[in-house]
């Protein structure tokens with residue numbers, strides 16, 4: 001089903017400045033008024049007195065006519081504010097309306113789903129085209145919505161969708177298309193939520209295309225174990241099992257390892273793999289423990305909560321007097337506040353909490369104890385096996401590359417490429433940077449990797465040398 005948007009014409013451009021136009025009009029009225037005699041003024045006043053009643057009469061007549069036209073010529077469906085379909089329709093409208101238009105018409109062609117318009121017209125002999133009228137009733141704004149701090153302003157008002165004719169089928173198809181649209185969005189994208197700038201509500205911050213787990217390279221066995229653990233946790237049977245045994249239904253993961261080894265990428269990939277939204281909690285910007293608690297209470301049950309670089313926040317529990325760490329002021333909420341929202345008595349259940357860190361040894365043991373962190377996943381520098389997989393992924397024929405050699409030769413190239421990369425010395429992000437420069441030719445990548453690795457290792461040892469010198473100077 002394809003939809004087209006028709007928008008009104010562009011507004012005409014003003015010839016004069018609005019101020020000077022207003023002034024001229026006012027002067028003109030004043031001059032004319034001063035030339036009237038007393039009877040003419042009397043008639044004008046009488047007309048002015050009648051105007052409100054005339055206006056009321058016209059409005060009433062319009063309302064009656066409109067409801068009669070609606071009744072006779074329009075088929076309508078009303079969707080209450082709290083219904084999930086309401087949100088789907090509003091999301092479709094937001095995604096398809098032209099920018100800067102206050103009104104537009106959505107047109108749908110029935111029976112052409114997923115095809116380009118020309119192909120669709122060929123296939124459907126008599127395309128049915130519908131214009132829909134979508135009206136929202138602002139006084140029906142659900143109180144539950146307006147009281148909900150997590151409400152992001154999408155949907156919530158009663159919608160009436162109408163089309164010409166006596167059958168509501170086209171409207172139903174339009175609503176179904178809107179629902180399919182939102183389902184597709186969740187299928188292909190991960191919605192990332194962050195707190196708004198006032199810290200009052202969660203708002204969608206970005207819509208990222210799903211990243212497949214195959215594109216995050218690390219120990220394959222560990223990856224399988226992690227996936228199995230999450231799958232098991234999200235299984236409704238597990239929830240029942242936990243609840244019947246009075247165990248808190250929560251799961252926490254710690255992804256640790258050097259910078260650029262895929263901790264954030266893995267979190268995003270997990271959200272995509274399990275069709276979950278991702279809620280980013282930035283501890284340094286949370287003002288108080290009460291705010292942190294409110295934030296966690298507003299997060300829905302099935303989602304991924306991501307606390308990145310948790311080591312940069314606290315190193316121990318005594319944080320009540322706002323000390324300074326590495327020249328940076330420490331956050332206002334305390335570690336006890338965080339521990340409390342993670343698994344305190346009133347904490348919510350059913351989410352996946354992922355914390356990431358470069359320095360696991362710096363974390364307070366209370367934060368990493370089972371119940372708060374149930375599985376630790378190490379993401380390190382790239383292994384030879386992973387670099388081979390990365391090579392094959394980068395030059396995959398599925399991405400549209402056309403090479404004059406077959407897959408066996410590609411595999412040989414990948415093996416030769418990987419053999420030049422020492423195990424556990426180069427970060428995956430650095431290797432990705434190398435590929436970005438040689439995406440046109442796998443042969444170039446193989447012939448140049450040896451020299452590049454040498455340079456990278458030399459840079460690394462220079463950096464380590466600098467760190468030692470700096471530390472010695474500091475002592």
Ligand SMILES: Nc1ncnc2c1ncn2[C@@H]1O[C@H](COP(=O)(O)OP(=O)(O)OP(=O)(O)O)[C@@H](O)[C@H]1O
Nearest residue numbers: 215216217258259260261262263264265428429432
């Ligand atoms: N294991 C990996 N597999 C594939 N790509 C990776 C991997 N690690 C990093 N990358 C790539 O490197 C870039 C940075 O990765 P990411 O931000 O996930 O790393 P990180 O470990 O979270 O880094 P930091 O600790 O600095 O936040 C991304 O573009 C990602 O595609």
